[in-house]
Amino acid sequence: MKKTFLTRTFSALIALTMLFTISAVASPALAVSYGNYPLHQLLPMERRPDDPEEIPEGLEIDWNQRYTFAELEGQLAALAKEYPKFSELYSIGTSWQERDLWCLEISNEAVSKDRKTGIGVFANIHGGERESASSAMYMAWWLLLNSEDPYVQGLLDRYVIYVVPVINPDGYEQSFVNNNRPNLRPRDWNGDGVPFSDPYTDIDGDGYIATLYRGKASDTPSTSMAKFGTESPDWDKNGILGDDPRTSGIDMNRTFNYQWNRFDIETENTQVIGNNSWSSAGPDAASEPEIKALQDFLYKTDMDALTTLHTGIQCVLYPWCYRPYDADNPKDEEIPFMKETAAKMAAAFQDYTGRGFYTMSSYEDYPTSSEMIDYAYGRLNIHAYTIEVYNGGKSEDGDISDCKWENTLPEAKWVFYSQQDIKDKLHLDPTALKDSSGKPLAEDEGLWFYTSSTAQMVDKAPENQDIMVKGARDAILTMIESEPHGDGYQRPYYVK
Numbered sequence: 001m002k003k004t005f006l007t008r009t010f011s012a013l014i015a016l017t018m019l020f021t022i023s024a025v026a027s028p029a030l031a032v033s034y035g036n037y038p039l040h041q042l043l044p045m046e047r048r049p050d051d052p053e054e055i056p057e058g059l060e061i062d063w064n065q066r067y068t069f070a071e072l073e074g075q076l077a078a079l080a081k082e083y084p085k086f087s088e089l090y091s092i093g094t095s096w097q098e099r100d101l102w103c104l105e106i107s108n109e110a111v112s113k114d115r116k117t118g119i120g121v122f123a124n125i126h127g128g129e130r131e132s133a134s135s136a137m138y139m140a141w142w143l144l145l146n147s148e149d150p151y152v153q154g155l156l157d158r159y160v161i162y163v164v165p166v167i168n169p170d171g172y173e174q175s176f177v178n179n180n181r182p183n184l185r186p187r188d189w190n191g192d193g194v195p196f197s198d199p200y201t202d203i204d205g206d207g208y209i210a211t212l213y214r215g216k217a218s219d220t221p222s223t224s225m226a227k228f229g230t231e232s233p234d235w236d237k238n239g240i241l242g243d244d245p246r247t248s249g250i251d252m253n254r255t256f257n258y259q260w261n262r263f264d265i266e267t268e269n270t271q272v273i274g275n276n277s278w279s280s281a282g283p284d285a286a287s288e289p290e291i292k293a294l295q296d297f298l299y300k301t302d303m304d305a306l307t308t309l310h311t312g313i314q315c316v317l318y319p320w321c322y323r324p325y326d327a328d329n330p331k332d333e334e335i336p337f338m339k340e341t342a343a344k345m346a347a348a349f350q351d352y353t354g355r356g357f358y359t360m361s362s363y364e365d366y367p368t369s370s371e372m373i374d375y376a377y378g379r380l381n382i383h384a385y386t387i388e389v390y391n392g393g394k395s396e397d398g399d400i401s402d403c404k405w406e407n408t409l410p411e412a413k414w415v416f417y418s419q420q421d422i423k424d425k426l427h428l429d430p431t432a433l434k435d436s437s438g439k440p441l442a443e444d445e446g447l448w449f450y451t452s453s454t455a456q457m458v459d460k461a462p463e464n465q466d467i468m469v470k471g472a473r474d475a476i477l478t479m480i481e482s483e484p485h486g487d488g489y490q491r492p493y494y495v496k
């Protein structure tokens, strides 16, 4: 799957031809970039600026706020417009619902790309993990707003940084309604022939989606009561509330074309079967348009290292996801290096934020297959890291080894609706409602609406997200600095 010498030579010839044409006709200054452009000195990370000296109008971003996908698109466009010499914005593909997968390519365009090392920053493959998108957006914003800073100049002369902040834009948008990990490949959950025919919808006007339980007003409500459905006006009029939601059930980080769905009954570790189920890995390897586009992009782009940003824990993970390290396997040659780099990245994150970050191989965290980092390393020999930027909530005693963000989450809410309330306040006929097994409400029963803290966070960024995004920045800078740089594209020595 490596590019052959021939295709590389051919591309170089085309590039040279184009260069001569352009420099002869229009822009002789461009020729400088292929000559002895004096590179800015590469300074150590300690010399990085923390905040930009000034913020151009229209680029003030509140890093403690949650932005819609359309707002992120606006921010990316504004960055590309303000910094044309250091950035280029393009779409590498589209989602099921035709949202663009934007890539902001950041580098000093006065220096030829052939002299640079490629770095990828990818985020939000899981729609609900939106702190990851904010972290990638911050990285792009910080690099560009500091593009005249001596430390950043040294980086931008030597590296091309490809930032794709949202791989799953449909899931990102849906997560303003309910926290949604998958993409939006159409799916017919209730088998009525219409996909997404009963999407979750706020019907009690509190702005959030509740899970519904049957019970009596006198009950002490708990999530161990019998589930009755999910908040919706019963769009499909089948009596079951919210039984055809907008989600594919596919975990796109189990769909890459590398060891796809490799686990079966003969696989030693049976735990993997649950975490990597047939149904969540999509209908085929790279079946999803988002992942197909991403794979194509990785294949045609020179990249030495990449990171994919997530949330849920606070750590840096490295390959493999699908099996343990094997010192005797030549394919594992780079794993000790990635292990060491991951430890430095986690330390940088922890140093900046004061929160705990750990590190391990992704397999040790839990076994999965067809993840992005296994694809990138296994297929394309790219050093690949998963950075998990956020684990909400508080540790018992503020002990950072618990690796929590130490933030306060909203308290879960319980509200009871009697059958009269269901009629008067929710405008539904309580006698027409039933649970998924077809059982209606008993005469003395009503509905308990449970709104979890996660459900109440859908439109909010967690406290101190501004610190989180800067911690992620330092982890990413550590990754960048671990890669070779200098005169000429640094073909990874492990690409044979």
Ligand SMILES: [Zn+2]
Residues within 6 Å of the ligand: 126, 129, 309, 310, 311, 312
């Ligand atoms: Zn994730």
